[in-house]
Amino acid sequence: MGEAGEITHGYVVKAEELPALYYLDDAHPRPVSLEWINRGTDQALRRTTVEMLLRTLFGPVKTPSVKKLHRSAGLRATFRSERERARFAQTFQQAVDEMNRSREHVATAVFEKQETARKAVGKLTIEGVPEEAISMVWRASEYLAEKYEPIEGHGPGGIAGAVAGAGLAGAVLGVAILAIPGVGPVAVAGAMAAQAIPSVAAVSSVIGATGGAIAKMLTDADVDGVSATLYEREIARGRIFLSVNTEGLGIPLEKIEKILSAGGGKSSSDD
Structure with a gap:
């Protein structure tokens, strides 16, 4: 699930949970900025690295470096206030829960x-x-x-x-x-x-x-x-x-x- 970042009012969505964004309630707070980062170092990812991440994220991967990228990458959303960040965190967790429900029909x-x-x-x-x-x-x-x-x-x-x-x-x-x-x-x-x-x-x-x-x-x-x-x-x-x-x-x-x-x-x- 997502986690609080180092930046004030920031929230980080793990790469593996990116599809949960499609389940967000329309009323969720909108971020003022977005940035792909390495969650371990808090450093921004290069554009070429982001492109590789999105291209390989849900397909079969054998390369250790790409697997590591999948585990460490996150999309940091920065909000205007702590209140908005908290509201988004709650809404996003609900979206993750909805994403994880089985679609058996x-x-x-x-x-x-x-x-x-x-x-x-x-x-x-x-x-x-x-x-x-x-x-x-x-x-x-x-x-x-x-x-x-x-x-x-x-x-x-x-x-x-x-x-x-x-x-x-x-x-x-x-x-x-x-x-x-x-x-x-x-x-x-x-x-x-x-x-x-x-x-x-x-x-x-x-x-x-x-x-x-x-x-x-x-x-x-x-x-x-x-x-x-x-x-x-x-x-x-x-x-x-x-x-x-x-x-x-x-x-x-x-x-x-x-x-x-x-x-x-x-x-x-x-x-």
């Missing part, structure tokens, strides 16, 4: 190709999974013309239609197109579409230097924080995310996971 995977993702959706529906339980997220630019430009006077629906024409969005109902800084247009289809816009808008309430708009959206849909962080990277790389909320379906989670795996899906727990 959501099956997730990423696919390399749109065709395999579409076939997986077909198999799910054959097994009785309703469309309203399925969500998909992908980089819309991956399936639009390379030099696509929205027609003047046409809103996101026009873009959604272009994507649907490629066959992928037609696999499930309801599409939202979001502009994600650093990623570009991202399409969200199915159950997650309705909450996608408020989820991404709420990412400004997360204190983090993590980017995190996609991960925030996924955690709001009950994907666990660490998995959401990993899936955000995969989506940014052009892979297709698919999830199934099995709550109330009467279909075992393990059966859904087997369908996704057999169809070429890779979960966040796969090495």
Whole structure:
């Protein structure tokens, strides 16, 4: 869990608990500054070191120096007063507790190709999974013309239609197109579409230097924080995310996971 830093009114979030930021209450106090530090020496980390930390934080790591970095790094948030720091500490601990609660009703995977993702959706529906339980997220630019430009006077629906024409969005109902800084247009289809816009808008309430708009959206849909962080990277790389909320379906989670795996899906727990 986080810990008080040497700086007055400072609070340090351990690197391993970074995904808990996505679970913060919107009313939490906002820090006046943020800095990655070595928690042992209280020294600021170099930019290249921070980049390595974020790139390797939740993946398999064998290098002793990188493992040491993971254990020692922290994000120090400085607040205007001790009262704000204390309020944030309490709110953050609640966020950590929420992050650590088991998410046992959501099956997730990423696919390399749109065709395999579409076939997986077909198999799910054959097994009785309703469309309203399925969500998909992908980089819309991956399936639009390379030099696509929205027609003047046409809103996101026009873009959604272009994507649907490629066959992928037609696999499930309801599409939202979001502009994600650093990623570009991202399409969200199915159950997650309705909450996608408020989820991404709420990412400004997360204190983090993590980017995190996609991960925030996924955690709001009950994907666990660490998995959401990993899936955000995969989506940014052009892979297709698919999830199934099995709550109330009467279909075992393990059966859904087997369908996704057999169809070429890779979960966040796969090495």
